[in-house]
Amino acid sequence: MPDRSDDLFRAMADPTRRRVLDLLAEHGTLTVSELAAHFPDLVASGISKHLMALRAAGLVTATREGRHQRYAIDADTMAEAMAPWVARYEAYWSGALARLRDAATDA
Amino acid sequence: MPDRSDDLFRAMADPTRRRVLDLLAEHGTLTVSELAAHFPDLVASGISKHLMALRAAGLVTATREGRHQRYAIDADTMAEAMAPWVARYEAYWSGALARLRDAATDA
DNA sequence: GCGACGTCTTACCGTACGGTAATGCATTAC
């Protein structure tokens, strides 16, 4: 298996795809039309295309559900692809992450 | 200040720029020619262009040193831009990160 | 001063990407 970080970072370069991942992380699973409802400026096929890119990168998985297609984050791929990078730069953001947690607990 | 995550992820979409960041993280600071030595397939101005992109994203800082230009990672920007994203998906990669640490200690 | 060096800048080119529109292919409703 080749290094997938290239596909991963390229897939996350687009803000629409990052928002799709955010929506999936928040709702667990979503269909294409449910996702498309959050993007009024985009045509449905555009969302489908982005989902294809995310599938190609291995970041999401799709399961048929009647005539719908239900998408979810592929936790394993996300983890294995991100962990090395996160670990490498941990020293740079660990402080900010701690501050973020403090701010959350203070609120 | 607008959301900088767009510039950040776009800057990291290119594998050359990610490798530049890796080299800076490893060596601390490097000049353009020192960096260019690691990329035999690229012309020097190409490296400079990538560095400009990284500077525009706020990921690196440059300080003059005679006729050289010494680059270093901007830890603050890196941290503040990445921390929210890392925190959001922490559940997905925390397990893999722990396994990565275990593997490192086993070795 | 002058020339060599290091870097930035600009112009240019090919390709890849995001977007829409149109078509095809299942599945559901009637």
Add this chain to the structure above:
DNA sequence: GTAATGCATTACCGTACGGTAAGACGTCGC
């Protein structure tokens, strides 16, 4: 069966991006 729905796929277009090449600018050695 027929029509409508949901999604994938293809073709196409404009733009942005990565790359090189050439020139401009400041700095060092002489």
